[in-house]
Amino acid sequence: MSWVERLLVTGGTRLRGSIAISGAKNAILPLLAGSLLSERPVVLEGVPSLIDVKTMKDALESLGVKVNWTGDTMQIDPSSLRSLEVPPTLARRMRASNLVMGPLLGRCGRFKVSYPGGCTIGSRPMDLHLKGLRACGAVIDDDHGCITAEAAGLQGADIHLDFPSVGATENIMMAATLARGTTIIRNAAREPEIVELQNFLNKLGARIRGAGMDTIRIDGVKKLNQEIAHRVIPDRIETGTFMVAAAITRGEVLINNVIPEHVEAVTAKLREAGVSIKEEDDRIIVTAPSNWKAVDIRTMPFPGFPTDMQPQMMVFLALAQGTSIITENIFENRFRHVGELRRMGSQIRLEGRSAVITGIKDLTGTVVEATDLRAGAALVLGGLAAENTTIIEGVQHLDRGYENLESRLKMLGAQVSREII
Ligand SMILES: CC(=O)N[C@H]1[C@@H](OP(=O)(O)OP(=O)(O)OC[C@H]2O[C@@H](n3ccc(=O)[nH]c3=O)[C@H](O)[C@@H]2O)O[C@H](CO)[C@@H](O)[C@@H]1O
Numbered sequence: 001m002s003w004v005e006r007l008l009v010t011g012g013t014r015l016r017g018s019i020a021i022s023g024a025k026n027a028i029l030p031l032l033a034g035s036l037l038s039e040r041p042v043v044l045e046g047v048p049s050l051i052d053v054k055t056m057k058d059a060l061e062s063l064g065v066k067v068n069w070t071g072d073t074m075q076i077d078p079s080s081l082r083s084l085e086v087p088p089t090l091a092r093r094m095r096a097s098n099l100v101m102g103p104l105l106g107r108c109g110r111f112k113v114s115y116p117g118g119c120t121i122g123s124r125p126m127d128l129h130l131k132g133l134r135a136c137g138a139v140i141d142d143d144h145g146c147i148t149a150e151a152a153g154l155q156g157a158d159i160h161l162d163f164p165s166v167g168a169t170e171n172i173m174m175a176a177t178l179a180r181g182t183t184i185i186r187n188a189a190r191e192p193e194i195v196e197l198q199n200f201l202n203k204l205g206a207r208i209r210g211a212g213m214d215t216i217r218i219d220g221v222k223k224l225n226q227e228i229a230h231r232v233i234p235d236r237i238e239t240g241t242f243m244v245a246a247a248i249t250r251g252e253v254l255i256n257n258v259i260p261e262h263v264e265a266v267t268a269k270l271r272e273a274g275v276s277i278k279e280e281d282d283r284i285i286v287t288a289p290s291n292w293k294a295v296d297i298r299t300m301p302f303p304g305f306p307t308d309m310q311p312q313m314m315v316f317l318a319l320a321q322g323t324s325i326i327t328e329n330i331f332e333n334r335f336r337h338v339g340e341l342r343r344m345g346s347q348i349r350l351e352g353r354s355a356v357i358t359g360i361k362d363l364t365g366t367v368v369e370a371t372d373l374r375a376g377a378a379l380v381l382g383g384l385a386a387e388n389t390t391i392i393e394g395v396q397h398l399d400r401g402y403e404n405l406e407s408r409l410k411m412l413g414a415q416v417s418r419e420i421i
């Protein structure tokens, strides 16, 4: 017998209190994959309890790596690596499964993985990853949804990415770590998770510089053999989601364990709309006005406005005074939440890559479906602000990327519960 989990969110409560942000999903996943490059034990701290992290742990274990996960600490012993093939059922569970390609190729000279799964927000091809790995000397067969690669020793290369892809930058960085000579990645992604990966790999013994800028230089080393412990950076998308939760409920929330510079684009847009945001060393205080203004948003690679915050900002703007335009420049199919938000009463019109949002006074709770992770987050936020109760189906998407979401929202006064039917 199968069961369905759904969230029941009853709106109308102003969120108040303080909350601490968890380790970043999009940082821990490449760090776990990057551990494969090392021959010595690695300890990761601040590991969030997420389905995607569990999937990556399973993927590492399927390769023979020993992993011990207790609380928010993970001990990884990559010395026992013996298989170079991730089972298709695991690979298809999330996009980040592709991040084992670079490390396996770098350390062992071969891999076999299925095309990854992940959020259904666009076609998400792998061409830039494969182009970069081929430039380093890998012979790659990309056929029938399965990618196999071989290299008799990788060679450093000068690679220009057509687009600053986060995953391609990470895979190439990791493969190049153990290549002969120097690799240069131009038009590299500049996201904080890239800087985090550089810091982590350098602790292990790699020689990488430039992360956070558009050119990254990797001087290959023979092996990574430093035994290290590393604490993962806080999740900037979870931070942004809680910032919007405070704002949309006209509440006041102190958010701890934050790197304010990582959420600057979100802070700027919320301030432009009229929300008060006070930044201190590692915390942010969000105080919402009773009404807010429409603002326009264009998603861009970092430091631009993050696509992973686009759905959450859309629901906030659905309640703004005036008309906002959101242009989604990263993923061609990241508007699946629009239909669900319309069911809650919002007035949103799609025109190609843009959504035109005419602010209304109130949203109305109804039954809606989370079609992907951030679409789900937007629906929870809508539910917190709506009249009456919103029932959100497709909760498994939320569990991929938000740790204990309902209990943490409850700590701030929200009326949220999970129902199993
Ligand atoms: C686990 C993880 O870190 N996920 C994040 C990562 O995903 P991910 O690394 O998959 O995102 P990319 O930066 O690679 O994708 C950005 C754009 O480039 C395109 N592209 C990408 C690779 C490629 O080989 N060819 C190609 O055309 C994609 O289809 C997309 O349109 O960055 C995205 C963009 O900030 C975020 O939304 C995801 O949350």
Ligand SMILES: C=C(OP(=O)(O)O)C(=O)O
Residues within 6 Å of the ligand: 026, 094, 095, 096, 117, 118, 119, 121, 308, 373, 374, 401
């Ligand atoms: C798109 C996302 O994740 P993934 O790349 O893992 O699908 C996300 O975190 O919003």
